[in-house]
Amino acid sequence: MVLTKQKTIQIGLLGAGVVGSGIIKSLLNHPLIKIKKIGVKGLNKKRDWGDSVGNSRDCSLQTTTNLTEIVTDPEIQIIVEALGGLNPARDLVTLAIKNKKHIVTANKDLIATYGPELFDLARENNVQIQFEASVCGGIPIINTLKQTLNANKFSKIMGIMNGTTNYILTEMLSKNLNFNDCLNEAQKLGYAEPDPTSDVSGKDAAYKIAILSSIAFHERIKINEVYTEGIEKITLLDILTAEELGYRLKLIALSKKEDDGKIDVRVHPAFIKQTNPLASVLGVNNGVLVEGDLVGELTLIGRGAGQSPTTSSVIGDLNLLAAQLSYSREPHPQFVCHHTEYAKIKPMKDTVNCYFLRLKTEDKPGVVGQIGTIFGSHDVSINAFTQRGINHDDTASITMLTHKVKEEKIQNAITELKKANSIKQVENLIRVLE
Numbered sequence: 001m002v003l004t005k006q007k008t009i010q011i012g013l014l015g016a017g018v019v020g021s022g023i024i025k026s027l028l029n030h031p032l033i034k035i036k037k038i039g040v041k042g043l044n045k046k047r048d049w050g051d052s053v054g055n056s057r058d059c060s061l062q063t064t065t066n067l068t069e070i071v072t073d074p075e076i077q078i079i080v081e082a083l084g085g086l087n088p089a090r091d092l093v094t095l096a097i098k099n100k101k102h103i104v105t106a107n108k109d110l111i112a113t114y115g116p117e118l119f120d121l122a123r124e125n126n127v128q129i130q131f132e133a134s135v136c137g138g139i140p141i142i143n144t145l146k147q148t149l150n151a152n153k154f155s156k157i158m159g160i161m162n163g164t165t166n167y168i169l170t171e172m173l174s175k176n177l178n179f180n181d182c183l184n185e186a187q188k189l190g191y192a193e194p195d196p197t198s199d200v201s202g203k204d205a206a207y208k209i210a211i212l213s214s215i216a217f218h219e220r221i222k223i224n225e226v227y228t229e230g231i232e233k234i235t236l237l238d239i240l241t242a243e244e245l246g247y248r249l250k251l252i253a254l255s256k257k258e259d260d261g262k263i264d265v266r267v268h269p270a271f272i273k274q275t276n277p278l279a280s281v282l283g284v285n286n287g288v289l290v291e292g293d294l295v296g297e298l299t300l301i302g303r304g305a306g307q308s309p310t311t312s313s314v315i316g317d318l319n320l321l322a323a324q325l326s327y328s329r330e331p332h333p334q335f336v337c338h339h340t341e342y343a344k345i346k347p348m349k350d351t352v353n354c355y356f357l358r359l360k361t362e363d364k365p366g367v368v369g370q371i372g373t374i375f376g377s378h379d380v381s382i383n384a385f386t387q388r389g390i391n392h393d394d395t396a397s398i399t400m401l402t403h404k405v406k407e408e409k410i411q412n413a414i415t416e417l418k419k420a421n422s423i424k425q426v427e428n429l430i431r432v433l434e
């Protein structure tokens, strides 16, 4: 982007790790934006700030461990927060806003958890918070929802919003491997953190769908109200059975505005049709499918993390702010958070889905009838039923697909199944999204 004949904009950068270093490299020759100060934890760490052709970084850059000094510097107009986590990011961003700085952040934990208080404060102080990089790295979904698609009334957002889990599920399918082997491989390749809990438990995707839902449906979402289930219990058999039935197993983040005004927002493994565009999102990639009344269905697929894709979103936000600041200090109305109400969230028990079930049962006459009776008494209607042979311990493996039914009813049926003598184990229950 060429932004000449404008006054230089000075920014303060909090954090110079994976994302921060990418930002520094990209701003080396920026015509308008200059980094005045960089805040880090350790001053003696070796930093690689050379540009892509190997030139090393301009030594005039000030690096400091005093981050308060950065967010209160009167010459700095924009603070880019690339620290991660909730603290000290929350306190520093709060102080920066009180000092009339605009904010660009890549921090989903911060926006999903403290977004409401930060957006209120930003409005009071007439500054703007840009956070494109906080959801799905390089995929331009936030500004697309806010700006390009703003003529639409959205009904659904569905996505694959975590690259680590998508890599694991893709590898399990393509190499016939189990969950732990794929997780170990992902860690070796740097696609999974040493502590992968936030990714595999679905928490990371929950932050992202909470952020996108509040933008699409103009209501705030409390992160602890997002139903979240991870992929820890998924087996190779679940993945292969999905394929056999014409589905693909993915960790899906979903948000739908229901007719009663409630929002059905959740993260869990799901069977999706192989024809769904998200079924072809492979490896560490992310994908977001949006349904709007005018645009119809639209899917964006791309790199959901990594230094370059995340830098792409951060610099995009910075350029947008810089262009605005060149003619006005007022925040752009399309990028200001105007909503203040909290959404009514549909409880998981009231959601309606089809289900896939895997059971281990005794291998004897009457078992199938007993399952049918239990399901029938809870209004669960079976769509497909397969006995998949006899196991070494003489038990039978049974898989089932149900028609659409309320979650509460299938959960009650499962509770009763677990009490039946002939049912040895309910091995997995996976929602099927039609």
Ligand SMILES: NC(=O)c1ccc[n+]([C@@H]2O[C@H](COP(=O)([O-])OP(=O)(O)OC[C@H]3O[C@@H](n4cnc5c(N)ncnc54)[C@H](OP(=O)(O)O)[C@@H]3O)[C@@H](O)[C@H]2O)c1
Pocket: 014, 015, 016, 017, 018, 019, 020, 039, 040, 041, 042, 043, 045, 065, 067, 081, 082, 083, 084, 085, 087, 088, 106, 107, 108, 109, 133, 134, 137, 304, 305, 306, 307, 310
């Ligand atoms: N990595 C990605 O692909 C990606 C993608 C999308 C969004 N994000 C988000 O971007 C943010 C940054 O992620 P990252 O991967 O760049 O993290 P990172 O590599 O761990 O870097 C964090 C940086 O913040 C500094 N820092 C952390 N705590 C600090 C403290 N208390 N005081 C001063 N400096 C502190 C660190 O200083 P030292 O260098 O001195 O340790 C480091 O430079 C996170 O919110 C993350 O969720 C990351």
